[in-house]
Every structure is written in C-alpha cells, then in structure tokens.
Amino acid sequence: MNLLTFDSHDKLHESGAGIITGLVQTNPRAVLGLATGGTPVGLYEEIVKSYRRGVVSFREATTFNLDEYVGLPEDHPESYRSYMNAHLFHHIDLPRGRAHIPDGNAADPAAECLRYDELIAEAKQIDLQLLGLGHNGHIGFNEPDHALNSGTHIVKLREETRRANARFFDSMDQVPTHALTMGVGTILKAKMILLVVKGADKAEIVHRALTGPITTDCPASLLQTHPHLVVLLDSEAGRLFQ
Numbered sequence: 484m485n486l487l488t489f490d491s492h493d494k495l496h497e498s499g500a501g502i503i504t505g506l507v508q509t510n511p512r513a514v515l516g517l518a519t520g521g522t523p524v525g526l527y528e529e530i531v532k533s534y535r536r537g538v539v540s541f542r543e544a545t546t547f548n549l550d551e552y553v554g555l556p557e558d559h560p561e562s563y564r565s566y567m568n569a570h571l572f573h574h575i576d577l578p579r580g581r582a583h584i585p586d587g588n589a590a591d592p593a594a595e596c597l598r599y600d601e602l603i604a605e606a607k608q609i610d611l612q613l614l615g616l617g618h619n620g621h622i623g624f625n626e627p628d629h630a631l632n633s634g635t636h637i638v639k640l641r642e643e644t645r646r647a648n649a650r651f652f653d654s655m656d657q658v659p660t661h662a663l664t665m666g667v668g669t670i671l672k673a674k675m676i677l678l679v680v681k682g683a684d685k686a687e688i689v690h691r692a693l694t695g696p697i698t699t700d701c702p703a704s705l706l707q708t709h710p711h712l713v714v715l716l717d718s719e720a721g722r723l724f725q
C-alpha cells in the first residue's frame with residue numbers, strides 16, 4: 484500500500500487527477516472505474532482542467548461507474564448519471580457510449596446487473612478503480628454485512644448511508660432506499676485502486692479499514708489484500724496514521 488497525506492485539498496486533487504490523467508496519457512485506451520460522492524468532485528475538476536489544457540484526451544478511454552440509485556430518473560439532479568455529466572462527462576471528450584453506469588431504472592434489475600458485469604468482462608480489466616469511503620466502511624454501495632457479493636447486485640441502503648447522502652436531497656424520504664453497485668470482487672480485480680478519503684469524520688474508519696482486521700463488517704478492509712493500492716488522504720482523515 485502506498486499512502487500519501489496532503490495538507491491541502493488542492494494538492495490532493497492535483498495528485499489524484501495526475502495519477503488518472505497520467506494513466507490515460509500512457510494508455511489512451513485505459514478502462515477507468517469511477518466513483519461519485521462529495522470526495523472526488525475536486526479531483527474531477529483537475530481532470531477537466533488538464534483536458535482543457537490539451538494534455539490528455541479520453542477519446543479512446545472507457546469508464547465504468549461503481550453504482551447508481553434505484554428508481555431515480557436518469558435526469559434527476561442527484562442521479563449518479565447527472566453527477567457524472569455535471570462533474571466530468573460533459574466537459575471531456577469521452578464518448579457517451581463508453582461512459583457506463585448501471586441503469587437504476589431497469590425493469591429487471593437482476594438482468595441489468597448481469598449486463599453490467601458482462602460489459603466489464605468485455606473490457607477485460609479495469610486499469611484503475613477510483614474509490615471514496617463511506618462512514619461505515621462501505622465502498623461503492625457495498626454495505627457492511629455478514630457476506631459480500633462479488634459481482635454487480637442490488638443493495639438495500641443502510642439508514643446511516645441514506646442519512647449521509649440526505650444532504651444532497653431536499654428531505655430524507657427522497658433518498659432512494661436501494662442502489663445497484665459493483666461488487667467487491669469486481670473492485671478488487673482492478674489493476675490499481677485509488678482510494679481517496681477526506682475529513683476528520685472519516686479518520687477512524689479509514690484507519691480501521693487499512694490497519695484493522697479484514698472483515699465483511701468493513702468492506703473497505705478487503706482493500707488491504709490488493710497488490711496495488713494507493714491511498715490519498717487529507718491531513719484530517721490521515722490523523723491516526725501519523
């Protein structure tokens with residue numbers, strides 16, 4: 484594991500964006516696994532800046548997002564499709580047809596999960612998977628449980644997860660109850676994992692995930708088994724590592 488702590492968010496975002504753009508510069512056909520949430524917003528801004536400076540193109544790249552809410556219309560401002568359009572896809576030259584996100588409105592969610600896994604399999608391997616971290620140790624929407632799923636699946640969101648994400652909605656009852664998420668098996672198959680964590684409220688969980696027991700009670704702890712894990716923390720999230 485390679486763990487870096489940053490005293491400024493700007494430097495953290497530049498570093499994370501630099502890892503992703505560097506990968507696409509050397510391998511224009513890179514397959515990227517992307518994440519949503521508050522954490523990667525600044526990192527996407529830096530990627531867009533690099534694209535505008537003409538130093539990187541995503542014309543030949545492919546992306547797979549980790550997850551999507553079930554039941555939110557695709558154009559709902561809080562759908563992860565809308566998030567990705569607003570923060571990244573609408574600002575770079577990534578072909579729309581290669582920017583994949585699970586369809587949270589599919590009539591048959593189980594079939595949609597299989598379709599998503601087949602698409603990932605066709606792409607062979609995700610070269611880099613970007614991850615944030617939930618307060619309860621979730622990655623994507625893989626919530627703590629007695630067992631975890633390997634492939635894409637439908638998940639009932641825990642109340643604490645819905646509460647954490649309620650800040651993006653007008654009220655708690657508008658927060659979806661279910662989501663489709665890539666499984667931990669798919670996440671761990673990525674060639675490289677880039678975990679980004681910010682904020683004092685995540686200091687304990689990121690420390691537990693990376694130094695505590697490997698357990699399905701903390702899905703992010705499985706990242707300890709990955710041979711190429713890079714972790715970027717701000718100084719608040721990294722407090723317990725110093």
Ligand SMILES: N[C@@H]1[C@@H](O)[C@H](O)[C@@H](COP(=O)(O)O)O[C@@H]1O
Pocket residue numbers: 518519520521522523549550614615616617618622623624644648
């Ligand atoms: N499904 C997403 C995750 O992919 C994200 O990493 C996490 C943390 O989000 P944030 O960065 O907003 O704290 O929770 C969300 O529920």
